[in-house]
Amino acid sequence: MATYPGGLTATVPAVRTRALVRRFGDRTVLKDIDLDLAPGEFTALLGRSGSGKSTLLRAVAGLDHGVEGTGELRVPDRVSLSFQDSRLLPWLRVLDNVVLGLHGPGARRRGLTALEEVGLAGRERSWPHELSGGEQQRAALARALVHDPELLLADEPFGALDALTRIRMHDLLRELYERHRPAVLLVTHDVDEAVELADRVLVLEDGRISLDLAVGLPTPRSRRDPRFQEHRDTLLAALGVIQPDSPGTGAASPDHGRRDTGAHPTGRPVGRTPADDDPRHGLHEEKSHAPHA
Amino acid sequence: MPFGRLLGPALILAAWWGASAAGLLDPRILSGPGTVLSTAVDLVEDGRLQGNVLVSLQRAGLGLLLGVVTGVSLAVVAGLSRLGEYLVDGPLQIKRAIPSLAMLPLLILWLGIGEDMKVTVIALGVAVNMYINTYASLTGIDSRHVELAEVLRLSRLRFVRRVVIPGSLPGFFVGLRLGVTSSWLGLIVVEQINATSGIGYMMFQAQQYAQSDVIIVGLVAYGAFGFASDALVRAVERRALSWRRTLAG
Numbered sequence: 001m002a003t004y005p006g007g008l009t010a011t012v013p014a015v016r017t018r019a020l021v022r023r024f025g026d027r028t029v030l031k032d033i034d035l036d037l038a039p040g041e042f043t044a045l046l047g048r049s050g051s052g053k054s055t056l057l058r059a060v061a062g063l064d065h066g067v068e069g070t071g072e073l074r075v076p077d078r079v080s081l082s083f084q085d086s087r088l089l090p091w092l093r094v095l096d097n098v099v100l101g102l103h104g105p106g107a108r109r110r111g112l113t114a115l116e117e118v119g120l121a122g123r124e125r126s127w128p129h130e131l132s133g134g135e136q137q138r139a140a141l142a143r144a145l146v147h148d149p150e151l152l153l154a155d156e157p158f159g160a161l162d163a164l165t166r167i168r169m170h171d172l173l174r175e176l177y178e179r180h181r182p183a184v185l186l187v188t189h190d191v192d193e194a195v196e197l198a199d200r201v202l203v204l205e206d207g208r209i210s211l212d213l214a215v216g217l218p219t220p221r222s223r224r225d226p227r228f229q230e231h232r233d234t235l236l237a238a239l240g241v242i243q244p245d246s247p248g249t250g251a252a253s254p255d256h257g258r259r260d261t262g263a264h265p266t267g268r269p270v271g272r273t274p275a276d277d278d279p280r281h282g283l284h285e286e287k288s289h290a291p292h293a
Numbered sequence: 294m295p296f297g298r299l300l301g302p303a304l305i306l307a308a309w310w311g312a313s314a315a316g317l318l319d320p321r322i323l324s325g326p327g328t329v330l331s332t333a334v335d336l337v338e339d340g341r342l343q344g345n346v347l348v349s350l351q352r353a354g355l356g357l358l359l360g361v362v363t364g365v366s367l368a369v370v371a372g373l374s375r376l377g378e379y380l381v382d383g384p385l386q387i388k389r390a391i392p393s394l395a396m397l398p399l400l401i402l403w404l405g406i407g408e409d410m411k412v413t414v415i416a417l418g419v420a421v422n423m424y425i426n427t428y429a430s431l432t433g434i435d436s437r438h439v440e441l442a443e444v445l446r447l448s449r450l451r452f453v454r455r456v457v458i459p460g461s462l463p464g465f466f467v468g469l470r471l472g473v474t475s476s477w478l479g480l481i482v483v484e485q486i487n488a489t490s491g492i493g494y495m496m497f498q499a500q501q502y503a504q505s506d507v508i509i510v511g512l513v514a515y516g517a518f519g520f521a522s523d524a525l526v527r528a529v530e531r532r533a534l535s536w537r538r539t540l541a542g
Contacts, residue, residue, distance in 0.1 A: 046507040061444065063440060063444070080444075081444045085442075087437055087440075087441050087457065089438060089456065089459070090537070091459040091460075091462075092455065092459075100445055100447070100455060102446030127536050129536075143445075
């Protein structure tokens with residue numbers, strides 16, 4: 001049994017990577033990623049552009065043929081991926097899009113149930129272009145859920161939505177997650193989204209996991225909660241967006257949780273403090289979630 | 294304004310009518326509309342018009358069918374396999390640069406001046422149009438849709454049926470509309486070469502006897518079929534691509 005930073009325990013992780021490396025030409029985008037995601041764990045993956053988060057997601061999704069790489073990667077049988085765009089086929093009606101990957105009798109029945117769950121009951125005969133952006137993403141979620149995934153991968157699924165629609169989609173995703181309990185790996189660049197939705201937040205920096213943060217707040221989460229703010233500041237500091245607060249104000253140092261500060265010879269923002277030896281609540285060193293059986 | 298577009302043609306018709314009624318037009322150069330109409334009635338009554346139209350339609354239809362089948366088959370071979378692309382695409386891009394009608398002397402040498410040659414000339418023009426457009430749309434299939442098919446682990450068959458065919462249908466229809474136009478063009482040319490039947494033959498004969506009224510009946514027949522066939526293709530296209538939201542509606 002292993003205990004995951006998100007607070008879950010399980011014998012076999014849903015996703016397991018060891019020394020995962022991915023290279024594009026001379027550029028090593030993923031450097032020795034060791035990662036375990038527990039079954040049913042909601043994890044958000046944060047990182048600046050070029051940090052390698054999309055590369056990691058595509059590797060886990062098995063969409064990176066032709067990319068040079070090494071390492072061990074284990075994923076469950078039933079994996080669904082939700083893209084940044086809804087990626088509905090414009091020539092199929094909504095229900096046909098949802099059941100596109102399903103076979104056998106009962107496919108339509110399952111598709112209708114999934115559409116009902118995402119709040120699109122009665123829209124099964126619509127064309128994708130007749131739906132709003134938020135509705136298209138709902139349909140895409142239904143298409144992902146209809147496979148009853150053990151692992152749901154989501155690549156910035158709300159990035160193209162307006163702010164109000166995004167709030168509603170957050171609620172929907174969290175609700176669906178709590179009902180179906182797949183392991184979730186959500187790639188996002190939105191720190192608030194990560195803290196609001198995920199139970200564990202990873203920060204990817206320069207091809208390595210630089211921070212592994214357990215959120216540990218009850219849901220639904222309020223952004224006014226001081227602990228929410230604390231997590232937010234920790235993550236923003238880790239992303240180099242804000243200066244870390246001086247000791248004693250309650251925010252953690254961004255370098256805390258790093259495995260090896262020497263591993264980041266390039267691309268470091270100026271004004272960062274060196275590694276802080278003071279471990280704080282909610283932060284985990286990446287190595288701390290080994291060993292696994 | 295409803296039927297506003299008919300105003301121009303109506304004015305031309307009126308001017309033609311007026312000029313011939315006033316005796317300004319030599320009937321050997323251009324017969325009046327009344328003469329053309331009565332000639333058309335005569336041609337229908339003695340069966341000459343229907344007989345020639347039928348022959349012409351057969352030629353154009355057969356050429357179109359052969360051209361569509363050939364062009365689409367080649368596009369599928371070139372679009373779905375790398376080897377096929379290497380073998381097929383080069384020669385067809387070269388062929389594209391040579392107008393089909395320029396091949397006429399060679400085709401007459403090979404196939405003679407009979408129906409085989411006529412249908413082949415038409416089919417050749419159609420096939421190139423079908424190939425170019427269908428191949429372009431096959432290779433232009435959205436890579437995001439290919440990725441989706443991979444994520445959903447679609448079978449090859451379902452991938453072709455749900456992604457490839459619908460995705461390349463717009464290009465197919467562009468090719469079909471151009472192909473239909475080119476089949477009429479080919480028809481007009483081949484019917485001037487030693488034909489013994491067809492609308493073109495009828496018009497060619499009329500030219501020798503200075504029967505401008507018969508020539509105009511033939512032109513109207515060509516125009517009517519060109520217009521009707523294009524309208525038909527567009528109607529089919531609208532049905533098949535009803536998912537598309539275009540500005541044209």
